Amino acid sequence: MLEFKDSETSCLHFSSATILYNNKGLTELDESTWIDLENFQRNKIATSSSYLVSKTLTEKVALEFAQKNGLEVVSLVLSLVVGPFICPKVPSSVSDALPMIGDERQYENNSNFWLVHIDDVTRALIYLLHYPDAEGRYICSSTHITVSQFHEFLHARYPEFQIIMPIGLKETKRVTISSKKLLETGFKYKYGLNEMFDGAIQSCRDKGFL
Numbered sequence: 638m639l640e641f642k643d644s645e646t647s648c649l650h651f652s653s654a655t656i657l658y659n660n661k662g663l664t665e666l667d668e669s670t671w672i673d674l675e676n677f678q679r680n681k682i683a684t685s686s687s688y689l690v691s692k693t694l695t696e697k698v699a700l701e702f703a704q705k706n707g708l709e710v711v712s713l714v715l716s717l718v719v720g721p722f723i724c725p726k727v728p729s730s731v732s733d734a735l736p737m738i739g740d741e742r743q744y745e746n747n748s749n750f751w752l753v754h755i756d757d758v759t760r761a762l763i764y765l766l767h768y769p770d771a772e773g774r775y776i777c778s779s780t781h782i783t784v785s786q787f788h789e790f791l792h793a794r795y796p797e798f799q800i801i802m803p804i805g806l807k808e809t810k811r812v813t814i815s816s817k818k819l820l821e822t823g824f825k826y827k828y829g830l831n832e833m834f835d836g837a838i839q840s841c842r843d844k845g846f847l
Contacts, residue, residue, distance in 0.1 A: 716751035716778035721836035754828035
């Protein structure tokens, strides 16, 4: 949680997994969308169920507690966060965003990727702490790319790597995670795919992972 002394707002960050897994057939997801926990648990939609359920329940409880007790709490819902890193191990979000480099098993039937640069996440958190009308949830996701587009991007930009394209992976319908609410406050993203992966790959190289 981030909190400044000159701000009465607290800003928490959560995963876009709290909106992705639902059975409503939506093509655009926004802050009003929540995971259908009963359907999710009943059908075991994803392997990391405990993570997804805990993220969803924690965000809901935090927002409900704030509303009942007159607290100014904002949640920032993040897609895969990619970019340079300083921790000794590869962050899970970076690992999930680089499945084609060396290990096709990491796909787990994922045919769409929603991404945001780590510096844009930091900027958004600070921005909302100072934004006077900040309220509720805000999605922070700057880029959506399909698996085939992702393969083309990595192959063209990083020819030194063997970019693996999984066989038999079918692309599902295109679903948008909308950052409209965040953008309407005046916030603007600064970084795209090039900066995300240049930074992540350079950090992996510097630490001996690539």
